[in-house]
Amino acid sequence: MRKAVLITTLVLSCFFLAFTREKKIDLYATTDIHGMLLPYDFAEATFSDHSMANLAYLLDSIGHEKTVLLDNGDILQGDPLVYYSNYIDTANINVVADMLNHLGYDAATVGNHDIETGHRVYDKVRSEYKFPLLAANAIDLKTGKPYFKPYVIIKKDGLRIAVMGLITPSVPQWLPPFLYKGIRFDGMVETARKWMPEIKKEKPDIIVGLFHSGMGNENDVNIDENSSLAVAANVPGFDVVFLGHDHASANKKIVNIAGDTVLLLDGGSRSTFLMHAEVKINSNGSKNISGALIRMKTIPISKNFTEEYKNIADSVRNYTARVIGFSTAKADSHDSFFGPSSFVDLIHDVQLSVTGAEISFAAPLSFNASLDSGQLHVSDMFKLYRFENFLYSVKMTGKEIDSYLEHSYALWMKTMKDSSDYMLKYKTDSNGKPELAHGTARLENAYYNFDSAKGLIYIVDLQKKDGDKISITGLSDGRQFYPDSVYTVAVNSYRANGGGGHFEAAGIDHDMLPERIVYTTPRDMRYYIIKWVEDKGVISPRPSSQWSIIPKEWERDAEKRERPLLFGGKKQIN
Secondary structure (H helix, E strand, C coil): CHHHHHHHHHHHHHHHHHHHCCEEEEEEEECCCCCCCCCEECCCCEECCCCHHHHHHHHHHHCCCCEEEEECCCCCCCCHHHHHHHHHCCCCCCHHHHHHHHHCCCEEECCHHHHCCCHHHHHHHHHHCCCCEECCCEEECCCCCECCECEEEEEECCEEEEEEEEECCCHHHCCCHHHHCCEEECCHHHHHHHHHHHHHHCCCCEEEEEEECCCCCCCCCCCCCCCHHHHHHHCCCCCEEEECCCCCEEEEEEECCCCCEEEEEEECCCCCEEEEEEEEECCCCCEEEEEEEEEHHHCCCCHHHHHHCHHHHHHHHHHHCCEEEEECCCEEHHHHHCCCCHHHHHHHHHHHHHHCCCEEEECCCCCCCEECCEEEEHHHHHHHCCCCCCEEEEEEEHHHHHHHHHHHHHHHECCCCCCCCCCECECECCCCCECEECCEECECCCHHHCCEEECEEEEEECCCCCCCCEEEEEECCCCCCCCCCEEEEEEEHHHHCCHHHHHHHCCCCHHHHHHHEEEECCCCHHHHHHHHHHHHCEECCCCCCEEEEECHHHHHHHHHHHHHHHHCCCCCCC
């Protein structure tokens, strides 16, 4: 009898301890990797101290039993390594799928730059993943259901973790429709409201948002590029939201409309940070959640991981090292911010050559890059052109062209009252001085939206207000320029589909684009740049666009002051 009582007591004690013990799970998430999978920048041919190889070391150290591993999109684009696997070595498993499977990822959300690779690439990668690819608001037009999985329930250490994926709904503003054929993109808040009740029926212990969208404004519940904060604040249920897309970093808690606390983590880009949420669940169901951004470079690099992928790394090095031509001069992206530059004019020249258009619009797509004189390699073309944009030739009136350029330079250059004013637009502090990060200034707007034109002769007057800075005097071939005349213009797919707001500023709605398109390339722009260089053999980069800034003395003095402010150097503005 005593023995039976003792056994019963022990069983009840074990049951009580098992019931009352605190449960803990670690959630790790990456975002906006942009091809930084290995500790090597294949475009710059330089070593990197932050990549997925650091994550591999961490996982080997802590194991996978009590961890959930997630990726938040934009991993298929941005480095020669993924470009090679996407478009060159297509017979083998995609390197992204191979690596994420190897590391034991539990789920991923698709990003806009993943969609940019096209159906052939992201559909293949999805089929190769050993885990679900998520995006509840990417809707299959044939079925009316999500094209990707809306959410997944992950079971770890006796816990049920629900993960809902959402993608920025602004994809159609940047990409040509054939890249996402058969898919529409709904608003994030409305989609989260639809799926939250379904997720709660699964009785999860933790609900996680995996959103490829930036922070944004919590009050903006409409369709918006950056809606992560709006979802977290207005759709009760989420415990943790991992976000991205905006390449920012954040670790913050908010209180949603139901009075519950939600942790938001934003992990920057290119493997700089690993997002970590530690969730402790008490016996009464209450949760203690803390967040951290772990700098990848503080974690050692896994030698086993780099050895595992040595063969493809060697193949990509051989691919990027291939000589495609010779340059007689250097082309530097820094020059692009202060007037016509050989760096942007190379892009203009290729766009005009491929399309046969009369005018070209282009911006510097690298902030800090240069092409040296001498041999040109495939890797150099990734410095010149970072993105997998396609190329369009479109019809625009002279008035629309003028409005387009006014918008571009309004993003780019200030109205100067005297020669001591800043020429470029910077983010400023409370005293009106440029904000400095690591000793250099931050531009107010994205530099890849600073379009200039080739094929036109025009003046940018720094003394005039935004919207009235541009004076077009003619075309470069000597013809008159008329507001009512129609011209063919070469422009990349990101811009033509609404990126940067230039076409909208010109009065051309997205729905009007199909009737304006004269020509679309079947391949990405970088493919044509490489082919153009190969065909020429020898190129001589030089500033050849026929636009200028006045007053010239003001521009010249401003450049002397602001070049070191923007890019670093001994001279700084007080």
